[in-house]
Amino acid sequence: MPTTDRAGNGRITAYGGVEELWSLRDDVLVENGDDGSVSLTSRWGDLVIRRPGAILRESLHRMRLGPVSLANVRELGDGSREAALEQAALLAALDRLQHVVVRSLRAVDSEPVLLSAEPVSHRSGFRPRPLDPDVPVRMSRFASLASDGRYLRVESPLALHRVWLFRPEAVSIFAHLARARSAAAVAKLALLPADVTLAALSYLVAAGMVIEGETGDEGPVFAEETDPALRLWSLPDLLFHTRSTLGRHDEDFGATYRFGDGPGPEPVVRRREGKRFPLYRPVLADLLAADPPLTAVLESRRSARRFDRSLLTARDLGEFLYRAVRIRALHGAEGSAPGDAATQDRPYPAGGGIHELEFYVAVGACAGLERGVYVYDAEAHELVLVDGAPEPAGHLLRFARLAAGLEDDPPALITMTARFGRMFWKYSAMGYALTLKHVGVVMQTMYLVAHAMGLGACAVGSSEIEDTSRLLGTDWLAESGVGAMVVGRPPGGEGPSGFDPPARHGVNDPGWREECAGWSPDASYGAERDRHGDR
Numbered sequence: 001m002p003t004t005d006r007a008g009n010g011r012i013t014a015y016g017g018v019e020e021l022w023s024l025r026d027d028v029l030v031e032n033g034d035d036g037s038v039s040l041t042s043r044w045g046d047l048v049i050r051r052p053g054a055i056l057r058e059s060l061h062r063m064r065l066g067p068v069s070l071a072n073v074r075e076l077g078d079g080s081r082e083a084a085l086e087q088a089a090l091l092a093a094l095d096r097l098q099h100v101v102v103r104s105l106r107a108v109d110s111e112p113v114l115l116s117a118e119p120v121s122h123r124s125g126f127r128p129r130p131l132d133p134d135v136p137v138r139m140s141r142f143a144s145l146a147s148d149g150r151y152l153r154v155e156s157p158l159a160l161h162r163v164w165l166f167r168p169e170a171v172s173i174f175a176h177l178a179r180a181r182s183a184a185a186v187a188k189l190a191l192l193p194a195d196v197t198l199a200a201l202s203y204l205v206a207a208g209m210v211i212e213g214e215t216g217d218e219g220p221v222f223a224e225e226t227d228p229a230l231r232l233w234s235l236p237d238l239l240f241h242t243r244s245t246l247g248r249h250d251e252d253f254g255a256t257y258r259f260g261d262g263p264g265p266e267p268v269v270r271r272r273e274g275k276r277f278p279l280y281r282p283v284l285a286d287l288l289a290a291d292p293p294l295t296a297v298l299e300s301r302r303s304a305r306r307f308d309r310s311l312l313t314a315r316d317l318g319e320f321l322y323r324a325v326r327i328r329a330l331h332g333a334e335g336s337a338p339g340d341a342a343t344q345d346r347p348y349p350a351g352g353g354i355h356e357l358e359f360y361v362a363v364g365a366c367a368g369l370e371r372g373v374y375v376y377d378a379e380a381h382e383l384v385l386v387d388g389a390p391e392p393a394g395h396l397l398r399f400a401r402l403a404a405g406l407e408d409d410p411p412a413l414i415t416m417t418a419r420f421g422r423m424f425w426k427y428s429a430m431g432y433a434l435t436l437k438h439v440g441v442v443m444q445t446m447y448l449v450a451h452a453m454g455l456g457a458c459a460v461g462s463s464e465i466e467d468t469s470r471l472l473g474t475d476w477l478a479e480s481g482v483g484a485m486v487v488g489r490p491p492g493g494e495g496p497s498g499f500d501p502p503a504r505h506g507v508n509d510p511g512w513r514e515e516c517a518g519w520s521p522d523a524s525y526g527a528e529r530d531r532h533g534d535r
Contacts, residue, residue, distance in 0.1 A: 018199040021067035021104040025118065028100045030064045032057070042100050043250060044122035049093065053086035056093055067104045067113060099124045105203055107196050115200060116164045117207045120250040124160040128206035131198060133184035136213040136220035139177040142235050143209045157235075157242040159208030173200055180213055180220040244433035252428040255352070259425055266421040268334055268342035269327070270358070272377055272384040277369065279318030279381050287323070291452050299516040301447055304456025305406050307488030312411040314368030316455060317361065318381070320487060323347065324449045325359055325442065327378040341426075346378070348445045351434045356422040357442060358479065360386065360472050362396040362413040373471060392471040399467075400486050404460045410486035413460070416442060417474060418482045439483035446485050460484035
């Protein structure tokens with residue numbers, strides 16, 4: 001059976017027909033210090049080797065230029081005991097530098113590299129070992145194949161390496177890994193010699209793209225299917241989680257302005273064309289006099305799933321939108337450089353003041369507004385008609401009813417879309433995750449404002465981006481739905497009617513909700529609001 005070297009460096013020494021190569025990541029710099037040291041600078045910081053030997057020093061500089069064979073490194077020595085010690089020091093150093101070392105395989109009869117395993121984290125470790133020919137293997141269900149425009153790569157949110165496939169023969173191995181097979185069976189089916197295929201499989205297993213199983217009574221068993229935490233994750237969810245956070249990838253992250261220093265592709269405010277409907281503007285003194293305390297709103301708020309379609313008014317929508325999502329102020333000048341880009345100020349917070357969210361209102365039953373689809377101009381505080389035909393609004397309202405579990409179509413639906421260009425122009429990797437956080441902030445803001453006004457509101461848990469983009473007149477890649485909220489008045493002027501799960505058990509002051517319900521908009525509260533009139 002093939003063996004690994006005794007130094008523990010994960011070198012496969014007995015697979016015939018393959019040669020292992022070592023190199024440094026492309027972004028690693030190697031510099032000699034005045035004191036004789038060698039420093040390596042990577043995206044994860046600097047590493048200084050104080051007293052490197054000649055072999056280690058020369059090897060690092062060679063590896064900076066491209067893949068090298070350790071067999072060739074031996075030629076740097078003179079066969080002395082000192083040279084042997086230096087070679088041992090090289091292997092020990094490479095073991096410590098695994099997070100910046102790229103490991104590659106090449107068939108001895110071929111010049112091009114077959115595949116490479118590249119570390120993507122400062123915690124990456126790579127120790128391939130020979131495989132038992134009879135062990136069942138399979139491509140991980142979390143691994144995915146993609147192109148960078150030149151080469152194919154395999155990546156997994158579970159792995160701390162990515163694998164580059166440089167030859168069609170390497171790609172062909174994956175054609176036989178869709179279902180479980182023994183390593184020996186894969187070696188027979190692949191386009192490469194058996195030893196080369198087995199060596200490639202050992203690399204793919206070490207990198208986390210291929211998994212080993214155990215033979216069970218009903219067939220092979222893989223840890224991915226039995227691990228109690230891992231089995232709950234899907235590839236899209238886990239990939240999104242790992243790529244929108246730090247720690248398990250090497251992609252650019254944060255405010256990188258990766259598309260250049262010029263102004264972004266989206267204006268700070270999008271001016272709308274169409275028939276306009278000015279909205280009611282509330283008076284601050286009236287709100288301060290009539291609103292219940294914040295604690296009362298927080299404690300008594302409930303999602304509403306029943307509405308009286310005859311009670312919602314344009315005044316209600318005007319006040320609601322003004323209090324929750326209007327533009328309070330604009331900062332900076334349009335077309336400025338990234339650091340001075342124009343931003344917005346609204347009642348809810350948003351990362352970088354970008355405020356990429358737009359708000360469309362599908363009106364089903366609202367006194368003072370015709371049925372139709374509108375977009376909210378948050379600067380002018382007006383609704384702009386998008387489509388006055390009854391069916392687009394009806395389609396959106398019906399979907400909201402089904403998605404939110406409502407008894408009937410809601411009086412109004414507010415769909416949040418994101419102008420992705422404003423977010424992605426600034427942020428790398430975290431942009432979409434930040435947009436979803438903004439949606440959550442807006443939903444809570446809308447819940448609190450609605451409850452303070454005596455309205456009922458309910459977040460819609462899912463979005464349908466294809467039909468919604470068509471009905472709103474947007475390109476789903478540039479602007480599509482990311483959240484929605486239904487709004488209306490509860491039946492007969494009652495407070496919002498939610499539902500309690502069966503066998504509800506109080507834990508921490510559950511009675512606060514009932515005590516605070518007295519502050520919810522009731523007859524006296526509504527009378528106080530009505531007394532101030534429509535100023």
